[in-house]
Amino acid sequence: MTKIDIISGFLGAGKTTLIKKLLKEAFQDEQVVLIENEFGEIGIDGGFLKEAGIEIREMNSGCICCSLVGDFGASLKEVIDKYHPDRILIEPSGVGKLSDVIRAVQDVQEETGLALNSYTTVVDAKKCKMYMRNFGEFFNNQVEYAGAIIMSRTDIVDEEKAMQSMELLRSLNKKAAIITTPIENLDGKKLLEVMENPVSLEQEMMEEEVCPECGHVHEHGHHDHEEHEHHHECGCGHDHEEHEHHHDHECGRGHDHEEHEHHHDHECGCGHDHEEHEHHHDHECGCGHHHDHHHHHADEVFTSWGRETIKKYSRESLEKILAVLSESEEYGVILRAKGMLPAEDGTWIYFDMVPEETEIREGAPEYTGRLCVIGSKLKEEKLAEIFGL
Numbered sequence: 001m002t003k004i005d006i007i008s009g010f011l012g013a014g015k016t017t018l019i020k021k022l023l024k025e026a027f028q029d030e031q032v033v034l035i036e037n038e039f040g041e042i043g044i045d046g047g048f049l050k051e052a053g054i055e056i057r058e059m060n061s062g063c064i065c066c067s068l069v070g071d072f073g074a075s076l077k078e079v080i081d082k083y084h085p086d087r088i089l090i091e092p093s094g095v096g097k098l099s100d101v102i103r104a105v106q107d108v109q110e111e112t113g114l115a116l117n118s119y120t121t122v123v124d125a126k127k128c129k130m131y132m133r134n135f136g137e138f139f140n141n142q143v144e145y146a147g148a149i150i151m152s153r154t155d156i157v158d159e160e161k162a163m164q165s166m167e168l169l170r171s172l173n174k175k176a177a178i179i180t181t182p183i184e185n186l187d188g189k190k191l192l193e194v195m196e197n198p199v200s201l202e203q204e205m206m207e208e209e210v211c212p213e214c215g216h217v218h219e220h221g222h223h224d225h226e227e228h229e230h231h232h233e234c235g236c237g238h239d240h241e242e243h244e245h246h247h248d249h250e251c252g253r254g255h256d257h258e259e260h261e262h263h264h265d266h267e268c269g270c271g272h273d274h275e276e277h278e279h280h281h282d283h284e285c286g287c288g289h290h291h292d293h294h295h296h297h298a299d300e301v302f303t304s305w306g307r308e309t310i311k312k313y314s315r316e317s318l319e320k321i322l323a324v325l326s327e328s329e330e331y332g333v334i335l336r337a338k339g340m341l342p343a344e345d346g347t348w349i350y351f352d353m354v355p356e357e358t359e360i361r362e363g364a365p366e367y368t369g370r371l372c373v374i375g376s377k378l379k380e381e382k383l384a385e386i387f388g389l
């Protein structure tokens with residue numbers, strides 16, 4: 001039976017970094033297919049995985065909740081028939097809702113003979129608070145529904161910040177194992193073990209019983225068949241009581257009402273951290289959302305701008321451009337930029353940018369230069385101008 005593992009995480013969280021590690025250290029003897037749903041016009045990550053001999057099926061770009069409906073089951077079937085993989089990894093776009101992806105997999109599980117094996121979310125320990133405040137509508141769902149949460153950048157963040165992030169994550173998800181050790185210090189197999197069996201220490205200490213049939217932990221005294229079945233139907237990683245509680249609310253965002261209001265105080269999607277910036281908005285209710293519980297589509301809030309180019313750059317000029325994008329909001333709220341560009345000296349420059357963090361490195365020549373910027377309220381003309389395109 002083909003296993004499905006979902007690796008979710010906001011823009012630039014570290015999904016690809018994790019997948020590379022798992023491919024090398026945990027899945028090396030398996031036939032693996034990766035399904036990526038990149039938000040952005042230009043698929044940047046495709047190359048290296050193809051080189052590594054792994055088949056890729058890129059789904060439509062854009063929001064996963066749109067591109068997964070309809071042909072998702074058919075696409076999965078095709079992948080299974082063609083490659084007979086041991087495992088399918090799904091990397092949803094950084095702004096997709098994890099609950100939508102889980103549901104989509106569950107809907108086709110039976111007809112395709114797949115088994116949802118794990119659903120993990122990678123969270124940037126440095127920017128967790130900021131993302132939660134400004135883009136909570138998209139960010140929080142990935143945390144709430146995760147079976148395990150991997151904190152990235154715990155290798156570079158200070159302890160206090162990491163602790164704060166951990167507490168925020170725990171407030172959104174009471175059950176998931178939260179991995180705080182930098183993943184480079186953990187063996188891929190060990191990581192996979194936690195992802196597949198996301199039992200928190202607290203749970204272990206409560207000595208709950210593991211069901212011999214399904215391997216899941218059940219609460220004491222809840223062994224009758226009906227409850228058991230129901231418990232597993234949703235697969236959302238929450239226990240039944242919590243589950244009901246979450247879904248009680250029309251908004252379905254997985255918050256109780258009080259928390260919900262609290263979060264919305266800060267979530268206007270403007271890209272500012274309100275508490276820190278003391279930025280005021282004149283929304284009628286202060287929550288930035290309509291009262292008819294209209295939910296924003298990722299496409300309404302996030303856009304991407306990308307270009308293919310033969311223009312050559314120098315490392316210095318690129319550094320300057322990325323510094324400007326990172327520091328100023330003149331170009332929109334830039335959440336992610338990446339690409340590979342030809343350099344003036346004949347080498348190739350690869351870059352990766354998330355807020356306040358830019359990595360520039362040398363890489364193998366590409367068939368053409370490509371770059372992609374993702375954010376909210378992007379000013380495309382200005383972006384083209386700063387890149388000299």
Ligand SMILES: Nc1nc2c(ncn2[C@@H]2O[C@H](COP(=O)(O)OP(=O)(O)OP(=O)(O)O)[C@@H](O)[C@H]2O)c(=O)[nH]1
Pocket residue numbers: 009010011012013014015016017018094151152153154155156182183336352353354359
């Ligand atoms: N120091 C450090 N850097 C990291 C870590 N995880 C990821 N990064 C860096 O963050 C950047 C983004 O990482 P990716 O793995 O490409 O993130 P992603 O979630 O796949 O990004 P998307 O392309 O938006 O889907 C890269 O420059 C990585 O090297 C981490 O744990 N520590």
